[in-house]
Amino acid sequence: MKTIIRIFLLIICSFVTYQPFVYSKILFVGKGLSFYNTLTLAVKKADNGDIIIVLPGIYYENSILIDKKISVIGIQHPTIDGESKNEIIKIVANGCSVQNLRIVNTGISFMQDVAGIRIESSYGVNISNNVLENTFFAIYLSNSKNCLVANNTIKGNAESESFSGNGIHLWKCDSITIEYNDIFSQRDGIYLEFAKHCIIENNLSSNNLRYGLHFMFSEGNQYLKNVFNNNGAGVAVMYTKNVVMKENKFEHNWGMNSYGLLLKDIDESIIEKNTFKQNTTGIYLEGSNNLLIKNNNFIKNGWALRILGNCYGDTVTLNNFIDNTFDVATNSSQSSNIFSFNYWNKYTGYDLDKNKIGDVPYRPVSVFSRIVEDNPNALIFLRSFFVDVLEITEKILPSFIPVNLIDNSPLMNSKSND
DSSP: OHHHHHHHHHHHHHHHOSSOOOOOOEEEESSSTTSBSOHHHHHHHOOTTOEEEEOSSEEEOOOEEEOSSOEEEESSOOEEEOTTTSOOEEEOSTTOEEESOEEEOOOOOSSSOOEEEEEESOBSOEEESOEEESOSEEEEEESOBSOEEESOEEEOOOOSSTTOOOSEEEESOBSOEEESOEEESSSSSEEEESOBSOEEESOEEESOSSOSEEEESOOSOEEESOEEESOSSOEEEEEEEOOEEESOEEEOOOSTTOOSEEEEEEESOEEESOEEESOSEEEEEESOBSOEEESOEEESOSEEEEEOTTOEEEEEESOEEESOSEEEEOSOSOOEEEEESOEETTOOOOOTTOSSBOSSOBOOBOHHHHHHHHOGGGGGGTTSHHHHHHHHHHHHSOOSSOTTOOBSSOBSSOOOOO
């Protein structure tokens, strides 16, 4: 009978484990006499290729070092409680797997990045289907490659940046897949620095103290079908190139200096089929060049686009701009960026030849938006008669807005950019 159970568990584990492994034996962690009482002891007794099954219960332990190729699989999410003392699980071996655990209560340190699960200098590690609560950093990868972080739920209780860490944190990593994770109330939901060739897909990052996603010096990554909402400042992308951001949702990121998407010193990247809805600023661009901003929806933002004068060669095309307070703002009287074939619901032109393209160009920068760029306090006049007079005067005798920031082919109808 025991042999049948062992074979059954092996078959199950082979389906849920990310990497292939060579089967040796199965060790059980539980309260029975024939089981190991702690995960720490089971890991010490395990050999490469072994499977550790953690049975339901609460296990008070921390500083668990996994230094061999093993799989740790929980049944009904048993709790590993670090008792607010130290890091809980640290992996320093290739091909490991940690699945179906509930990991809670790491320590807090201002000298090191204490994590619920840390992967260090490892290849092919699988972290999936776990719940992490009240951890400083939740899942931390450094100097690692070809790992999977999937279907985890991370719930922090961040109240200040000093006393909180990030949900999923990558440092000097390559080819990491982060998918289907739900991340709440951390400092940054997902953070990448010097990480390349990663895929971040179908994650929910919400109510985080600073950014839903924050990455720097991280080239060649793809961010697909994620939802970033109600974060302190949305998403920040800095000092990188060759980034693809498609089909994401940036929603309800409000605040004095908050953005759906902040782009600073970004080159040769694609922003396509995203939705920017009800953010203080949909996209803020500074020092960002040769970007393609295409087929996006900008809906009910304070500013849809704020594009500074040090941005060159960007193409903004086939987007929908609907009910934004300001469609486009800039701090420069010149622009070398291309705006074409966008739908602007504020456009009042006509289409006599019925080709669905306006016969009159559209200037998306209003004179009042230029005034606000220089004097933010002027926003108190937003709905005033004074502003209406300014806008009418500017249309007749344009002098303040950039003459070459213009959409010569505005669409008469919105596009389906889903």
